[in-house]
Amino acid sequence: MSLFERVQETVAATLKVPPEKITRELRDEDLAAWDSLGHVNLVMALEQTFGVYIEVEDFANLNSIPGIMGFLEKQGVS
Secondary structure, three states, rough: OOHHHHHHHHHHHHHHOOOHOOOOOOEEOOOOOOHHHHHHOEEEEEEEHHHOOHHHHHHHHOOEEHHHHHHHOOOOOO
């Protein structure tokens, strides 16, 4: 399973939306379920799923699939 597919699955499950709604270009503003509470839940799910620690300062950069993918890649997740 590719990194994108794992991210897609995690985001879809956390925000309770169908995986096909999670595209490579998706931003928080494109999905009503990705509100402030959804964002916090998503950050926690990313930490658990990918075994990374996300600093509060990084939260704002994780507002899109490209942002999440870039962060995870910098952490050495593949």
